[in-house]
Amino acid sequence: MTVVSDTPQPFAFLNGQAVIEKPEDLYIPPDALEIILETFEGPLDLLLYLIKRHKLDILELPILSITQQYVAYVELMTEFRLELAGEYLVMAALLAQIKSRMLLPVHEELEEEEDPRAELVRRLQEYEQFKVAAENLDELPRVERDIFVAHALFDDSDASISERPDIDVKELLLALTEVMARARTFDHHQVSAESLSTRERMSDILQYLSDHDGPCAFTNLFRIDEGRSGVVVTFIAILELIKEQLIDCLQVSPSSQIYLSLQLQE
Amino acid sequence: MRRVSDEQLVELIEAAIFVSDKPLSKKRLKETVLKDIAASNMRIDEAINSISEHYQVRGIQLVAVGSGYRFQACKRLTPWLSHLWQEKAPKYSRATLETLALIAYRQPITRGEIEQVRGVSVSSNIMKSLQEREWIKVVGYKEVPGKPALYATTNQFLDYFSLSGLSMLPDLPEQHDVKIDQILSDPSVRESSE
Numbered sequence: 001m002t003v004v005s006d007t008p009q010p011f012a013f014l015n016g017q018a019v020i021e022k023p024e025d026l027y028i029p030p031d032a033l034e035i036i037l038e039t040f041e042g043p044l045d046l047l048l049y050l051i052k053r054h055k056l057d058i059l060e061l062p063i064l065s066i067t068q069q070y071v072a073y074v075e076l077m078t079e080f081r082l083e084l085a086g087e088y089l090v091m092a093a094l095l096a097q098i099k100s101r102m103l104l105p106v107h108e109e110l111e112e113e114e115d116p117r118a119e120l121v122r123r124l125q126e127y128e129q130f131k132v133a134a135e136n137l138d139e140l141p142r143v144e145r146d147i148f149v150a151h152a153l154f155d156d157s158d159a160s161i162s163e164r165p166d167i168d169v170k171e172l173l174l175a176l177t178e179v180m181a182r183a184r185t186f187d188h189h190q191v192s193a194e195s196l197s198t199r200e201r202m203s204d205i206l207q208y209l210s211d212h213d214g215p216c217a218f219t220n221l222f223r224i225d226e227g228r229s230g231v232v233v234t235f236i237a238i239l240e241l242i243k244e245q246l247i248d249c250l251q252v253s254p255s256s257q258i259y260l261s262l263q264l265q266e
Numbered sequence: 267m268r269r270v271s272d273e274q275l276v277e278l279i280e281a282a283i284f285v286s287d288k289p290l291s292k293k294r295l296k297e298t299v300l301k302d303i304a305a306s307n308m309r310i311d312e313a314i315n316s317i318s319e320h321y322q323v324r325g326i327q328l329v330a331v332g333s334g335y336r337f338q339a340c341k342r343l344t345p346w347l348s349h350l351w352q353e354k355a356p357k358y359s360r361a362t363l364e365t366l367a368l369i370a371y372r373q374p375i376t377r378g379e380i381e382q383v384r385g386v387s388v389s390s391n392i393m394k395s396l397q398e399r400e401w402i403k404v405v406g407y408k409e410v411p412g413k414p415a416l417y418a419t420t421n422q423f424l425d426y427f428s429l430s431g432l433s434m435l436p437d438l439p440e441q442h443d444v445k446i447d448q449i450l451s452d453p454s455v456r457e458s459s460e
Contacts, residue, residue: 041360042386087386126383132439133371134363140427145355146344147428150326150337152284
């Protein structure tokens with residue numbers, strides 16, 4: 001290949017045709033080469049690249065120049081100490097073999113003799129076929145990238161439980177421990193010896209409940225500032241009121257908030 | 267066997283496809299939700315057609331993929347919908363895609379045959395990850411020395427690429443078989459030495 005001059009002279013001659021425009025992809029900076037070499041998917045891919053670089057058809061496989069370039073690339077690969085797969089060397093040997101066979105004179109009488117390039121051309125064509133097929137596959141719309149699958153939730157919890165569960169004493173005690181635990185965090189070390197009357201507390205609760213229309217949360221009946229003894233007195237008062245059937249105690253579902261309300265007068 | 271109206275059948279099939287984790291085939295529909303319901307294949311087909319028509323004008327459509335029916339968002343909405351996910355969809359290497367393409371178009375195929383076309387050895391990682399994704403499976407062993415495994419694609423592969431069958435794959439690029447011999451036997455094409 002000749003060096004390009006300023007005059008618009010043919011840059012090179014390819015298959016007897018003058019090439020005026022400088023082909024793209026002619027100069028590869030050495031740094032990029034390493035990356036390019038690593039991106040080849042094997043010797044067939046490299047050969048295809050070399051053929052495409054010359055804007056040639058696979059069928060025109062110019063064994064001589066392609067072999068020279070191929071060997072140059074393989075040498076570069078060794079130079080860059082890239083892990084050179086044996087397949088690349090096998091291909092170099094095959095190219096050299098084809099090249100040497102083509103240098104031999106053609107015997108016109110031996111018509112059955114196949115062109116030494118035929119087998120390689122077939123393999124290149126087959127590889128190119130699947131290279132394109134892989135690119136087509138990559139472009140197919142696919143789940144995650146282009147397709148979003150629609151789903152509906154199936155709620156299998158039976159939401160139609162309407163009956164009121166009985167409240168176990170254990171539930172009440174559990175609620176009490178919670179309140180006790182809370183009260184403890186507000187505990188004062190000096191509690192005045194104020195006597196708390198259970199009866200008085202019972203009236204207070206009844207008053208509180210009648211002031212508030214509708215059920216009141218169990219925990220709201222406790223006054224934290226009274227400390228542990230206050231909590232105990234309130235709890236006993238509530239139990240007493242339930243026993244005397246003056247108030248109703250209800251809970252919507254296990255371990256949910258417990259509500260107290262006045263017993264409805266019949 | 268319970269009798270249901272056409273409307274009830276449509277409702278049931280529509281809901282079943284929507285709540286199913288995987289695409290739902292007609293066979294599976296009959297084995298599960300329609301187990302105790304008197305519904306002929308024809309009635310099921312009609313119901314599916316009517317659901318499909320119903321969604322013609324919506325953002326969701328009913329599609330048939332490898333392992334059955336599923337609902338998916340219309341493709342024209344993809345550019346907007348993709349903003350819902352921050353993570354980019356995985357990209358697959360050329361080696362993976364070429365291997366997958368060979369298995370898809372040439373199945374059942376051995377690993378050796380894949381290597382022959384690609385001209386390089388196929389890494390075990392690629393075969394392993396394709397099998398883990400359940401896109402390929404071993405369907406048998408070739409009766410040749412070494413009894414190599416024969417690989418084929420799965421319904422999950424079809425589901426992933428939204429194909430109802432292998433015939434829906436794009437056609438393989440054409441090979442000019444005739445031309446090879448013609449051109450190669452033509453002495454004028456012979457390369458002149460440089």
